[in-house]
Amino acid sequence: IASPLFAGLPGDCEISFEFFPPKTEKMEEQLWDSVVTLSPLGPRFVSVTYGAGGTTRERTHNTVARIARETQIPAAAHLTCVEASKSEIADVANAYWEAGVRHIVALRGDAPNSDGKFVPHPDGYASAAELVEGLRKLHPFEISVSAYPETHPEALSAASDIDFLKRKLDAGASRAITQFFFEPETFFRFRDAVAAAGIDAEIVPGIMPVSNFAAITRMSHLTGTAIPDWMADVFNGLDDHPSARQLVAATVSAEMCRKLYAGGVREFHFYTLNRAELSYAICHLLGKRPTALAQKAAA
Numbered sequence: 001i002a003s004p005l006f007a008g009l010p011g012d013c014e015i016s017f018e019f020f021p022p023k024t025e026k027m028e029e030q031l032w033d034s035v036v037t038l039s040p041l042g043p044r045f046v047s048v049t050y051g052a053g054g055t056t057r058e059r060t061h062n063t064v065a066r067i068a069r070e071t072q073i074p075a076a077a078h079l080t081c082v083e084a085s086k087s088e089i090a091d092v093a094n095a096y097w098e099a100g101v102r103h104i105v106a107l108r109g110d111a112p113n114s115d116g117k118f119v120p121h122p123d124g125y126a127s128a129a130e131l132v133e134g135l136r137k138l139h140p141f142e143i144s145v146s147a148y149p150e151t152h153p154e155a156l157s158a159a160s161d162i163d164f165l166k167r168k169l170d171a172g173a174s175r176a177i178t179q180f181f182f183e184p185e186t187f188f189r190f191r192d193a194v195a196a197a198g199i200d201a202e203i204v205p206g207i208m209p210v211s212n213f214a215a216i217t218r219m220s221h222l223t224g225t226a227i228p229d230w231m232a233d234v235f236n237g238l239d240d241h242p243s244a245r246q247l248v249a250a251t252v253s254a255e256m257c258r259k260l261y262a263g264g265v266r267e268f269h270f271y272t273l274n275r276a277e278l279s280y281a282i283c284h285l286l287g288k289r290p291t292a293l294a295q296k297a298a299a
């Protein structure tokens with residue numbers, strides 16, 4: 001029986017999934033289970049994050065290379081330029097190219113020191129825009145970059161933040177993936193502001209399915225993401241009820257995606273945190289179903 005809320009969603013949207021590189025064998029297994037579970041939904045790419053300052057360089061590379069080798073899903077590698085010289089970046093990028101990876105999510109990254117001030121490496125790139133330009137000179141990578149619907153904490157203003165985004169796209173990136181947010185209106189306002197600035201590239205909302213509210217609250221303080229009061233209310237009292245919390249999390253995220261869809265959004269990027277269930281459930285509600293081809297790829 002079709003739900004009246006999700007009735008008729010035909011799955012005509014593009015999806016992608018983000019993972020982080022596993023630290024242990026057990027985490028590797030969990031990551032791989034998630035990749036295998038989500039692959040049949042036919043994501044256009046899956047991406048793997050890069051630890052602050054390149055701390056996961058090997059692990060990110062190994063994970064991306066394994067996805068490229070063992071699935072038919074295009075794999076994208078996140079790459080940051082903080083604390084790295086241009087030649088170190090070139091080594092990493094060349095290794096990806098050789099491993100068959102054609103898509104980079106290019107980021108500046110965050111300073112490792114606690115005062116958080118980014119200082120470019122003396123022989124490095126000073127911003128994500130410069131990194132994009134450098135990568136494009138190395139190989140014809142497809143490049144995605146970041147965008148901030150609630151404005152990056154270091155931005156001088158919302159307009160200057162959008163100007164930085166424009167520079168990254170002008171330098172050769174073809175799409176932006178947003179920081180996570182919890183109100184669809186936040187995304188719609190940003191989409192309008194970006195369009196008003198003359199940007200016509202794809203702006204893909206980054207969807208964070210919230211299952212650990214305390215952890216997301218901590219992360220949101222760092223990213224400048226607003227946590228709506230209703231969300232705190234909705235998760236209140238669920239600390240000792242993991243299954244109920246999971247159901248509530250799916251409902252909250254699915255409802256946001258449904259509203260985004262109703263507002264014309266047809267691309268979604270899921271921060272999976274290496275767990276498949278929530279993202280799978282939300283995609284299912286958006287009408288995504290396993291495809292025979294993708295199932296074969298994941299087998």
Ligand code: FAD
Nearest residue numbers: 049050052078107108109127128146152155161164177179
């Ligand atoms: P930029 O686009 O270069 O800058 C971000 C903003 O800061 C600009 O828009 C601008 O407003 C402001 N700014 C920067 N420099 C200046 C300046 N000189 N003067 C004035 N304003 C300035 N981090 C990781 O470590 N690894 C990852 O894998 C990773 N993946 C991410 C994926 C996505 C989709 C997103 C949204 C973020 C990710 N991050 C990751 C976090 C990212 O590294 C941080 O947000 C970092 O602080 C900024 O990187 P950026 O590429 O957005 O930088």
